[in-house]
Amino acid sequence: MKRTIFSSPKIGLFLLALxxxxxxxxxxxxxxxxxxxxxxxxxSNDVHGxxxxxxxxxxxxxxxxxxxxxxxxxxxxxxxxxNPVIDQYDPPGEPVLELYNRLGLDLLCPGNHEFDYGLENxxxxxxxxxxxxxxxxxxxxxxxxxxxxSVVLETKGGVKIAVFGLIQIEAGNGLPSTHPDxxxxxxxxxxxAKAQEMKKLRAGSxxxxxxxxxxxxxxxxxxxxxxxxDVLIGGHSHTRVDPAENVNGVLVAQAGSDNxxxxxxxxxxxxxxxxxxxxxxxDLKGPLAExxxxxxxxxxxxxxxxFARVIAEAPLEIxxxxxxxxxxxxxxxxxxxxxxxxxNGGGIRLNQLxxxxxxxxxxxxxPFGNQVVQIAMTAAEIRGLIKSSFEKGGEIDLQVSGxxxxxxxxxxxxxxxxxxxxxxxxxxxxDRKFQVGISSYVASAYNFxxxxxxxxxxxxxxxxxxxxxxxxxxxxxxxxxxxxxxxxTAAAPRP
Amino acid sequence: xxxxxxxxxMEIFSGAKVKxxxxxxxxxxxxxxxxxxxxxxxxHGHEVGxxxxxxxxxxxxxxxxxxxxxx
Numbered sequence: 216m217k218r219t220i221f222s223s224p225k226i227g228l229f230l231l232a233l234x235x236x237x238x239x240x241x242x243x244x245x246x247x248x249x250x251x252x253x254x255x256x257x258x259s260n261d262v263h264g265x266x267x268x269x270x271x272x273x274x275x276x277x278x279x280x281x282x283x284x285x286x287x288x289x290x291x292x293x294x295x296x297x298n299p300v301i302d303q304y305d306p307p308g309e310p311v312l313e314l315y316n317r318l319g320l321d322l323l324c325p326g327n328h329e330f331d332y333g334l335e336n337x338x339x340x341x342x343x344x345x346x347x348x349x350x351x352x353x354x355x356x357x358x359x360x361x362x363x364x365s366v367v368l369e370t371k372g373g374v375k376i377a378v379f380g381l382i383q384i385e386a387g388n389g390l391p392s393t394h395p396d397x398x399x400x401x402x403x404x405x406x407x408a409k410a411q412e413m414k415k416l417r418a419g420s421x422x423x424x425x426x427x428x429x430x431x432x433x434x435x436x437x438x439x440x441x442x443x444x445d446v447l448i449g450g451h452s453h454t455r456v457d458p459a460e461n462v463n464g465v466l467v468a469q470a471g472s473d474n475x476x477x478x479x480x481x482x483x484x485x486x487x488x489x490x491x492x493x494x495x496x497x498d499l500k501g502p503l504a505e506x507x508x509x510x511x512x513x514x515x516x517x518x519x520x521x522f523a524r525v526i527a528e529a530p531l532e533i534x535x536x537x538x539x540x541x542x543x544x545x546x547x548x549x550x551x552x553x554x555x556x557x558x559n560g561g562g563i564r565l566n567q568l569x570x571x572x573x574x575x576x577x578x579x580x581x582p583f584g585n586q587v588v589q590i591a592m593t594a595a596e597i598r599g600l601i602k603s604s605f606e607k608g609g610e611i612d613l614q615v616s617g618x619x620x621x622x623x624x625x626x627x628x629x630x631x632x633x634x635x636x637x638x639x640x641x642x643x644x645x646d647r648k649f650q651v652g653i654s655s656y657v658a659s660a661y662n663f664x665x666x667x668x669x670x671x672x673x674x675x676x677x678x679x680x681x682x683x684x685x686x687x688x689x690x691x692x693x694x695x696x697x698x699x700x701x702x703x704t705a706a707a708p709r710p
Numbered sequence: 711x712x713x714x715x716x717x718x719x720m721e722i723f724s725g726a727k728v729k730x731x732x733x734x735x736x737x738x739x740x741x742x743x744x745x746x747x748x749x750x751x752x753x754h755g756h757e758v759g760x761x762x763x764x765x766x767x768x769x770x771x772x773x774x775x776x777x778x779x780x781x
Contacts, residue, residue, distance in 0.1 A: 263761070297761070327763070383763075383765070385724060385725070387724055392763060430765055430768075431752060431754065431756065432753070432765060432768055435754065451762075451763050452758060452762045452763060452764075452765075453758055453759030453761055453762030454752060454757070454758050454762065455756060455757045455758070455759075456756050460754070471759060472759040472761060472762065473759065473761075586725065588725075590723070655723075655726065658726075658730070659722065659733040659734040668711070668721050668724065669724075670724045671723060671725025671726065672725075673725055
């Protein structure tokens with residue numbers, strides 16, 4: 216008689232035991248769930264205070280919630296900095312908090328600009344948020360108790376969605392792109408390395424998502440290294456990814472910036488595993504339905520009374536580019552502890568500041584949102600910058616603080632000599648480097664040689680001016696003031 | 711940090727944004743992008759915003775807007 220292996224009691228028992236052993240980890244790691252679940256995850260990133268489209272976002276999410284039980288809303292960071300209405304709110308960023316609470320945000324991965332208002336403010340923000348912060352490569356200790364490396368969300372039917380967060384760090388200092396003082400006490404680690412530790416979340420969950428603020432390029436790298444992921448929802452690079460890309464089996468999504476788009480990721484989970492996934496962007500510029508309640512909140516926030524508040528009083532109006540430029544460069548230099556600061560004439564957009572100076576006046580004077588850039592420069596390099604600026608228009612362009620200068624040119628406006636002097640009139644040392652502050656516009660638009668590439672101080676020139684004025688600066692000096700001079704020498708007689 | 715624009719390597723200050731490196735590459739091209747007459751794409755072909763933040767080693771390309779100005 217022929218026997219199959221199953222007919223042998225010993226072998227059959229062995230195979231049964233083997234089946235139990237082999238299937239045990241699977242049974243343990245994948246919870247029992249409904250046969251099929253459709254999950255929709257809306258996502259925003261890099262809103263940067265642009266709140267006006269949130270009434271449309273609210274209406275879209277609410278409509279989806281009416282037809283589907285398993286709807287989530289994630290934010291991939293950088294809600295602050297970029298709209299004075301939000302940045303100057305009291306407390307800063309408050310409108311974003313209230314809007315996200317109202318919209319039912321489920322998760323926030325902090326971006327580098329979440330720290331721009333300082334840790335104390337972020338702690339207050341987090342304490343009042345109805346949603347957790349998630350980021351695996353920040354060790355915050357007791358500073359931000361709401362911050363977790365990862366969270367596990369659950370659908371109504373019990374599908375488990377593990378989500379971890381990641382924030383970018385700069386190659387140079389290992390910190391996110393914000394002012395270093397704003398993240399004191401926090402410890403950051405390299406995001407892609409930290410992500411590898413998150414593979415453990417795969418066990419015990421049905422869906423694994425990275426909610427990141429590291430930029431699309433790094434998201435693509437991460438997807439290449441970590442096929443265990445189902446989805447990466449990102450931010451930081453302001454990339455419009457429509458439709459979301461499949462990279463190494465991982466769906467990589469990002470929704471542009473400034474609340475112009477709402478991302479929508481749809482997952483089909485069958486027998487406990489993601490079997491279908493897709494991501495698209497909803498363009499918010501069209502005539503879409505709006506949530507009336509959220510719309511009225513936005514209207515209220517946009518009437519920020521802080522703009523009319525007087526932040527400083529001068530004994531006289533401050534008039535003309537010499538005086539206004541001197542004020543702006545003094546602010547940049549003193550607030551950031553620099554040796555010298557320059558301000559280009561085109562960046563001074565008012566002819567006069569009134570005696571009672573409001574926030575609105577500052578943002579009218581300096582509306583561009585340019586960053587302060589610090590560069591270590593020699594006297595020769597400073598001359599190169601001044602020469603470049605003079606030759607752009609054949610006149611004095613750069614206002615200055617920390618030194619004075621004289622441009623000597625011929626009658627054809629060809630620069631012959633540039634004299635640099637300390638405040639006390641002595642010539643500027645030729646053998647040392649000075650810490651110079653310029654706007655990001657000057658740093659990128661002016662053609663001048665400098666060995667140090669420089670670094671953004673992650674603070675705007677307008678912010679420096681506001682802080683300087685609020686510090687009680689003596690404004691009586693900004694009258695009949697001149698620090699940059701032009702002397703024309705007569706052309707040499709023709710032989 | 712070094713960023714490439716249309717194949718040309720540009721040295722730019724750390725913490726720079728897309729608009730900064732674009733302006734350094736060509737102020738005229740930057741203005742066309744600001745006016746929505748051209749767009750900037752990353753090495754993967756996706757459009758990026760002018761305030762997009764940079765990591766060293768990234769690469770961008772200035773392209774004509776295909777059919778209509780971007781929103």
